[in-house]
Amino acid sequence: MPIISSPLSGRVVSLAVDPQTSVSAGDALLIVESMKxxxxxxxxxxxxxxxFLVNEGDEVNEGQxxxxxx
Amino acid sequence: xxxxMAYPPQSSSSLRPLRRILVANRGAVxxxxxxxxxxLGLEVVAVYSSADENLPYLSLADQAVHIGDGPAAASYLxxxxxxxxxxxxxxxxxxxxxxxxxxxxxxxxxxxxAGLCFIGPSPRWIRALGHKTAARALMRExxxxxxxxxxxxxxxxxVVTRTAVDMGFPLMLKPANGGGGIGMLPVRHADELPRxxxxxxxxxxxxxxxxxxxxxxxxxxxxxxxxxxxxxxxxRVRCLFERDCSVxxxxxxxxxxxxxxxxxxxxxxxxxxxxxxILGAIGYDVIGTVEMLYTPATGFTxxxxxxxxxxxxxxxxxxxxIDIVSAQIRLAAGAALDQALPDTVACTGHAVEAxxxxxxxxxxxxxxxxxxxxxxxxxxxxxxESGYCAGARVSTYYDPMLAKVxxxxxxxxxAIARLATALAHFEVTGVKTNIPYVLxxxxxxxxxAGRLDTQLGARIAAAATRPAESAA
Numbered sequence: 225m226p227i228i229s230s231p232l233s234g235r236v237v238s239l240a241v242d243p244q245t246s247v248s249a250g251d252a253l254l255i256v257e258s259m260k261x262x263x264x265x266x267x268x269x270x271x272x273x274x275x276f277l278v279n280e281g282d283e284v285n286e287g288q289x290x291x292x293x294x
Numbered sequence: 295x296x297x298x299m300a301y302p303p304q305s306s307s308s309l310r311p312l313r314r315i316l317v318a319n320r321g322a323v324x325x326x327x328x329x330x331x332x333x334l335g336l337e338v339v340a341v342y343s344s345a346d347e348n349l350p351y352l353s354l355a356d357q358a359v360h361i362g363d364g365p366a367a368a369s370y371l372x373x374x375x376x377x378x379x380x381x382x383x384x385x386x387x388x389x390x391x392x393x394x395x396x397x398x399x400x401x402x403x404x405x406x407x408a409g410l411c412f413i414g415p416s417p418r419w420i421r422a423l424g425h426k427t428a429a430r431a432l433m434r435e436x437x438x439x440x441x442x443x444x445x446x447x448x449x450x451x452x453v454v455t456r457t458a459v460d461m462g463f464p465l466m467l468k469p470a471n472g473g474g475g476i477g478m479l480p481v482r483h484a485d486e487l488p489r490x491x492x493x494x495x496x497x498x499x500x501x502x503x504x505x506x507x508x509x510x511x512x513x514x515x516x517x518x519x520x521x522x523x524x525x526x527x528x529x530r531v532r533c534l535f536e537r538d539c540s541v542x543x544x545x546x547x548x549x550x551x552x553x554x555x556x557x558x559x560x561x562x563x564x565x566x567x568x569x570x571x572i573l574g575a576i577g578y579d580v581i582g583t584v585e586m587l588y589t590p591a592t593g594f595t596x597x598x599x600x601x602x603x604x605x606x607x608x609x610x611x612x613x614x615x616i617d618i619v620s621a622q623i624r625l626a627a628g629a630a631l632d633q634a635l636p637d638t639v640a641c642t643g644h645a646v647e648a649x650x651x652x653x654x655x656x657x658x659x660x661x662x663x664x665x666x667x668x669x670x671x672x673x674x675x676x677x678x679e680s681g682y683c684a685g686a687r688v689s690t691y692y693d694p695m696l697a698k699v700x701x702x703x704x705x706x707x708x709a710i711a712r713l714a715t716a717l718a719h720f721e722v723t724g725v726k727t728n729i730p731y732v733l734x735x736x737x738x739x740x741x742x743a744g745r746l747d748t749q750l751g752a753r754i755a756a757a758a759t760r761p762a763e764s765a766a
Binding site for chain 1: 309348500544653654656660690693694
């Protein structure tokens with residue numbers, strides 16, 4: 225099952241889609257804020273979001289798993 | 295520790311004696327203000343958040359006061375904590391630096407109401423020029439050249455679309471309370487508008503607390519050229535020439551230089567003189583920068599006024615020999631312009647500044663972490679401003695700027711060569727930096743030829759991500 229990991233350290237400010245949503249490659253899945261910038265974390269391929277592994281407000285590290293896609 | 299002395303001299307009745315300044319900021323600008331204030335014989339109170347308690351400049355201040363936790367809202371944006379620190383430490387003035395509260399009119403008013411000197415323009419100017427459509431209206435009234443723009447747009451997409459069609463595309467959709475290039479979106483066709491409208495509103499609310507948006511006619515591939523001003527509280531204004539800040543990433547400046555290459559000097563001088571007249575007529579005071587767009591076809595057109603010291607002030611300092619921060623302090627204390635500046639100011643040689651960010655040099659993602667190595671470059675004509683040292687943590691809470699490296703030389707080519715050499719010797723490990731990206735800029739044929747525009751940074755970044763195509 226593909227896992228999308230965080231490309232940077234920061235804080236999850238919002239989840240961009242609901243679980244079980246079908247997404248296309250390039251769609252924003254969640255927004256991570258770091259150093260006064262908001263960076264959208266995007267789906268690398270089309271699929272369905274099965275589970276978010278983090279919540280809004282969580283601090284995350286670079287490389288940390290964020291989302292499971294099916 | 296410096297020996298405190300009253301400044302400016304108390305013999306002049308219009309001058310406000312200052313003894314101790316609190317710097318309501320962090321990092322490179324805090325270090326810079328400490329240096330300027332000590333040069334004037336003033337004591338300095340630095341403030342720090344829990345995330346910044348080990349930064350090196352704190353030991354240069356005469357006193358350092360803890361003001362709260364790491365998130366800026368709990369420390370550097372906490373007006374109550376800053377005012378309490380100033381009053382408890384016996385400061386008689388507050389320097390806001392840049393960013394944070396530097397353009398917050400409410401804060402400036404509170405500083406003055408507490409009987410302290412705010413080292414910046416009068417709050418009325420911060421308020422009047424902070425709102426973009428109001429600032430444009432004021433400046434248009436005084437003859438400032440500018441492109442067409444709309445009034446504030448209502449939250450009705452049908453009306454917004456009609457306004458756009460009436461104005462004609464391409465347009466730039468901009469937050470009215472914005473700044474720093476945040477939230478601006480180009481719109482080239484009517485069908486792009488609904489999505490752009492939604493996105494711009496969302497960004498504007500998050501970044502500036504207001505959904506107010508307006509249109510400006512989009513100038514394609516302009517240069518970003520700005521004019522530095524110092525002014526006294528008696529209507530006298532002096533322009534300290536211009537800076538070219540066209541090289542940007544994500545609408546934020548990366549490389550700045552003075553003078554602006556390739557623009558006829560008589561055109562620059564005429565614009566500077568006109569701006570001095572306008573700002574003098576409205577009674578603008580202390581410090582500011584008028585940001586403008588430039589193309590050979592349109593000439594200079596007004597963008598906005600930044601009512602504060604700017605990151606790139608050092609470029610102007612290097613070509614004029616003026617200590618802008620010291621002059622800002624003296625002017626805020628009531629000094630006349632001729633007390634703060636020499637009779638004539640010349641622009642000599644060339645200076646180029648690079649902002650070194652903790653970020654991935656290709657994708658520009660932030661790269662917080664601990665600076666395992668941080669060896670600043672040095673050499674003839676090289677000046678470095680930084681708030682960090684080896685072992686310091688670069689936090690996720692604040693902007694990613696690690697340092698500014700400024701190179702000065704007799705001409706543009708010499709300054710660029712010095713900057714490239716310095717950056718090649720800037721050793722940073724523990725976080726990623728944009729140094730490889732800046733080195734690509736400094737080696738780019740368009741940049742070297744002075745063919746600058748606000749899309750150049752993006753073109754250089756894009757070229758780096760498709761090496762195979764470039765080689766083909």
